[in-house]
Amino acid sequence: MRCSNWIFCSFGCRMSSVPVKERVKVSQNWRLGRCREGILLKWRCSQMPWMQLEDDSLYISQANFILAYQFRPDGASLNRRPLGVFAGHDEDVCHFVLASSHIISAGGDGKIGVHKIHSTFAVKYSAHEQEVNCVDCKGGIIVSGSRDRTAKVWPLASGRLGQCLHTIQTEDRVWSIAISPLLSSFVTGTACCGHFSPLRIWDLNSGKLMTHLGSDFPPGAGVLDVKYESPSTLLSCGYDTYVRYWDLRTSVRQMAITCWPQAPPTMVLCDSGTGARRPACTPSR
Template sequence: MLLAQLPEDLLYHILSYLDYRSLSRLSQVCKSFYCFVNRDAVWRRIAKEFLNTGITREGKDIYPLIRLKERVKIAQNWYNGICKRAIPLKWKIKLLPWLQLDGDILFLSQAADIRMYHLHKDSGRLHHSPYEIYSGHKGDVCRFALTDSLLISGGSDGKILVHSRRNDVPVEFTGHNQEVNCVDAKDGLIISGSRDRTARIWTLTSTSPRDTIPMYDRVWSVAISPTLSSFVTGTACCVNFSPLRIWDVERSACLGSLGSEFRRGAGVLDIMYESPFQLFTCGYDTFIRLWDLRLSPRKCAMEWEEPHDSSLYCIQTDGNHMIASGSSYYGVVRLWDKRQTECLQFFQLSSDPVSSPVYCLRFNSSHLYAALATALHSLDFRQNPAHVR
């Protein structure tokens, strides 16, 4: 019996012993093998081991419309740092921009506005002009969050604006008396943190806060748990307690702190949940930390140190093995493999004598976008590597 005549389940089992190079060579043998090997089922196991293929540790596929073989090809470039750089947007005034990606739409804050840009599906490039502009703040937008239908922004004017993504007139939420440094939103729940040393809990049914929590320190970052039962705050660490604390949403009560050995001033600038039990943080102390909330007491499970002693302004993960971080000097973006302690790749985006931090970065399967003080940078990882065709 010829190999191609074997039952499909047996053929799948045989191909599971092959690496990506062997699979790629096999797909070039004949048309029937090409069609069979290109199936996602053949590449799923391999894709789980690569960086940023869109397959999470739970097996969820983030990019189902892109073939897994193609994503494995691109993943090699992420690992090897092979990309094409571009600067799709520039502006003259130095800003503290923030980014969000939603499919083929990129949202970018510039001063008091948030601009929505469409990305070309084939190239990942931005359309030159914004498709929508969301405005209403009397000062700069500090942070914003997206839901399926809403855009929620916090500004230096102390206001929180809830915009419909259809760009109707925004609803103004008032309560903070200083700039809103951070905001997160999920399923009608909004958490904000401010320089006024409070965190506030909001719902969409009222423009006044449901609860106000005294923090006794400036709040730099917040993140709502995927379960919606709790949230985490990151403060400036200028008082004698941990800058990371977990709060119960319903009771507004502190459920505990994370870590106890932060040096004074080691504020937490970015927080993200990867799962209900895993939390990533970064900040002024130059470390990325992974916290396992299942441990008792809750403690740091792993950490990665920025090698040039730079503060870390932002992080994002692919839900599996990759972390991307933005540093405070020379616009440095670093890629990390969670299975290693050393930095995997780094990209210096700015060569200006007065360097800019990477204030925010976001990526999809093929592109990374990074916002610096005067420009938006993009890295395109879709170059064809030698081993997969």
């Protein structure tokens, strides 16, 4: 994914081993808008990588590879030599997600890759007619979204990899996707160009539309990232520079209970990882 130069900002996501007093301090800093920036990695090519923090390791995509780096004991820097290199795509890795012992990757080559973290096992299969922009995996199920205006559901079982369970026509390019913690549905975030609602929830078992979220998105307000905070709450963010916090227990028209605007012009992505207590929002300027 090519774009402007990138600086990784450390927002204090590694909270699992932090004392309660320090957590309160970090929480206050978030509330007051204070943060500390630090450059963990540099590279020459202009790219916007996807990344995920998992325990004491940072997984990050660079071109058609996914690299795993381990934090040093101080927790503020990375070992420069990667712990693992996961390859297989012919074009850039657009997105990936860690699911138990696997990494599920989405590529610009229209393929999905399945890698085992602690072995050399890797499988890739053709999934979409154009680049796969996003994937998620929970409970042995993979969901994917593509520029070809479809979302698809796949099994993770080794004997059934590549067997599509459902193909959903979204009428718009799919930029983001996430499975509900209840494993009963999933949400897609689209470009808001070919369909009036960029956020829609689909039944995971049947592939049928369940509902849509919000009704006041301007044209082109594509949703670049979505993340469930709980079975009933959801975060979304994208080209309109807002981070929205949705409560799925209320009516469709009143679901957005909190919005955080960013300084335009920018687009916003939410970074996440194990132990995160707040969304880390990465503006691309």
